[in-house]
Amino acid sequence: MMNQCGWIALTEPSPGHAPLRGAQKADWLIIGAGITGLSAAHSLAELHPQARIVIVDRQRAAQGASARNSGFAVAHENPADNELLGHNGFADYQADTLIGLAASQEVRTRIARHQIDCEYRDSGYYFAVSDPGKLCRVEARLQTLNAVGASAQFLQGPQLAKTLGTEHYQAAIWCGNGNALLQPAKYVKGLLDALPESVTLYENTEISGLERLSDGQIRANGPSGNVTARQVLVCLNAFIPRAGIETSSTFAMELSASLTRPLTDQEFAAIGSAAPWGVLSTRPLGATVRLTPDRRVMIRNTAEYRTKDLTESNLLLRRKHHALGLQRRFPGLSEQDIQYTWTGHLSASRSGQPYFAKVQEGIYAVAGCNGSGVARGTLWGRLLAELASGASSELLHSVMHRAQPGWLPPRPFFDLGAKVRMRLEAVRARTEI
Ligand SMILES: Cc1cc2nc3c(=O)[nH]c(=O)nc-3n(C[C@H](O)[C@H](O)[C@H](O)COP(=O)(O)OP(=O)(O)OC[C@H]3O[C@@H](n4cnc5c(N)ncnc54)[C@H](O)[C@@H]3O)c2cc1C
Numbered sequence: 001m002m003n004q005c006g007w008i009a010l011t012e013p014s015p016g017h018a019p020l021r022g023a024q025k026a027d028w029l030i031i032g033a034g035i036t037g038l039s040a041a042h043s044l045a046e047l048h049p050q051a052r053i054v055i056v057d058r059q060r061a062a063q064g065a066s067a068r069n070s071g072f073a074v075a076h077e078n079p080a081d082n083e084l085l086g087h088n089g090f091a092d093y094q095a096d097t098l099i100g101l102a103a104s105q106e107v108r109t110r111i112a113r114h115q116i117d118c119e120y121r122d123s124g125y126y127f128a129v130s131d132p133g134k135l136c137r138v139e140a141r142l143q144t145l146n147a148v149g150a151s152a153q154f155l156q157g158p159q160l161a162k163t164l165g166t167e168h169y170q171a172a173i174w175c176g177n178g179n180a181l182l183q184p185a186k187y188v189k190g191l192l193d194a195l196p197e198s199v200t201l202y203e204n205t206e207i208s209g210l211e212r213l214s215d216g217q218i219r220a221n222g223p224s225g226n227v228t229a230r231q232v233l234v235c236l237n238a239f240i241p242r243a244g245i246e247t248s249s250t251f252a253m254e255l256s257a258s259l260t261r262p263l264t265d266q267e268f269a270a271i272g273s274a275a276p277w278g279v280l281s282t283r284p285l286g287a288t289v290r291l292t293p294d295r296r297v298m299i300r301n302t303a304e305y306r307t308k309d310l311t312e313s314n315l316l317l318r319r320k321h322h323a324l325g326l327q328r329r330f331p332g333l334s335e336q337d338i339q340y341t342w343t344g345h346l347s348a349s350r351s352g353q354p355y356f357a358k359v360q361e362g363i364y365a366v367a368g369c370n371g372s373g374v375a376r377g378t379l380w381g382r383l384l385a386e387l388a389s390g391a392s393s394e395l396l397h398s399v400m401h402r403a404q405p406g407w408l409p410p411r412p413f414f415d416l417g418a419k420v421r422m423r424l425e426a427v428r429a430r431t432e433i
Helices: 035-047 090-114 138-147 157-164 184-193 237-243 265-270 312-329 373-388 394-402 413-428
Strands: 022-031 053-056 125-129 151-156 171-176 199-202 209-212 218-221 225-234 250-260 277-280 288-291 297-304 338-349 355-360 363-367
Touching: 022 035, 022 218, 035 053, 035 090, 035 184, 035 199, 035 225, 035 373, 053 225, 090 138, 090 184, 090 373, 090 394, 125 157, 138 151, 138 171, 151 157, 157 171, 157 277, 225 373, 237 250, 237 338, 237 363, 250 312, 297 312, 312 338, 355 373, 355 394, 363 373, 373 394
Parallel strands: 022 053, 022 225, 053 199, 125 277, 225 363
Antiparallel strands: 125 171, 151 171, 209 218, 218 225, 250 297, 250 338, 277 288, 288 297, 355 363
16 A cells, blocks of 8 residues: 555554434534644533533544644744844744643643643754755844754764764754654544543544534534534644635645655664654755754655645655655665655645634534644644633634635635746755755
């Protein structure tokens, strides 16, 4: 099988759950059992211990993007030039980072509460480049990151090569304090396995739309059954249009990644027995790379706006691109050393901010994780449950205030614009793939 997620393959499967059949009733319905939906389910069960909560997923739960991502729990994003200390975007960057810090804390809290074994390492990550020109204004960047609570350090030359076990990267900012790495399939499985009894899960059930009934309740229709509930939380992320919500101003991107076999003792010694690490690119289309605790290398170096999903043969070509990125970093590795290759969908927006809203009476939705939904999805799930429950907090206000995904032109203009932008970004990232 070509499209096989390595993280999922290396994780013990959770027990299966039946599809939705017949007419079911619930107090709360959650659509989408990824990080966001599962986090919302936990929060609703904590807020309303007597309530009947139903969660539905179109495939096996916890096997979408939430299991297929690169496993960075992001508190601090790399600041854009206009967000550097002293510039007019700094206040917004500061507000976003407070949300990011709360989100990474939410991940830690969930892991501790449910004792999730997901190879969590609170050891920070690197914004690293092979072309030093792609990491500009280093001093201002360090000051900015440190001003918002990060612990940031600049590395280059032999010190960097020794730390990462590769001479590919020429400069990096290590960014700690809230930034962590985890095995994503194990994290989201942990959220799934810890669901309390008040939550009923239906798997392999695709919801095709929401219907408002005459008594004000909402009915979600699946192929062999339906659920009627007073309150519905839509946690579909890239698939939000499938619930009939077309106004989120978000769009889906398809990403692909590969994971190698574990390095042998000899290969590991040759790279200096480096400790596990994670590297984020400073360019949107640059590679995300990890050396995992079990000595595998993961690379994600494609991200595409597509109107049709990648086919098997498309994915084969993407795997060659992964192999090229691997060889640049670790010349001893080739395509034959790749054990797993897979795709996943994320939800993006023009501004980089999410859609987080009460859509209409009883319907709440979130989308637009923009590649940092491990931590933010965990937080948004809780906050969406709180919003729908009528709760209020400074953090919820801040998230709602920042949730402005930006305007998208109508199709086909959007399709054309997105393709041109992607090509431009690919050229800008060509030294970093
Ligand atoms: C390759 C890749 C790398 C990434 N790397 C990172 C990273 O390092 N750090 C980070 O923070 N983020 C990363 N992301 C983004 C991150 O994975 C997402 O932001 C996060 O998983 C979103 O979680 P979610 O629960 O909102 O969505 P999902 O995990 O996508 O869950 C949505 C669920 O809805 C289900 N569904 C879809 N349609 C229907 C329907 N009609 N009816 C019922 N169910 C339906 C799907 O099956 C899915 O399980 C990455 C994403 C990808 C694809």
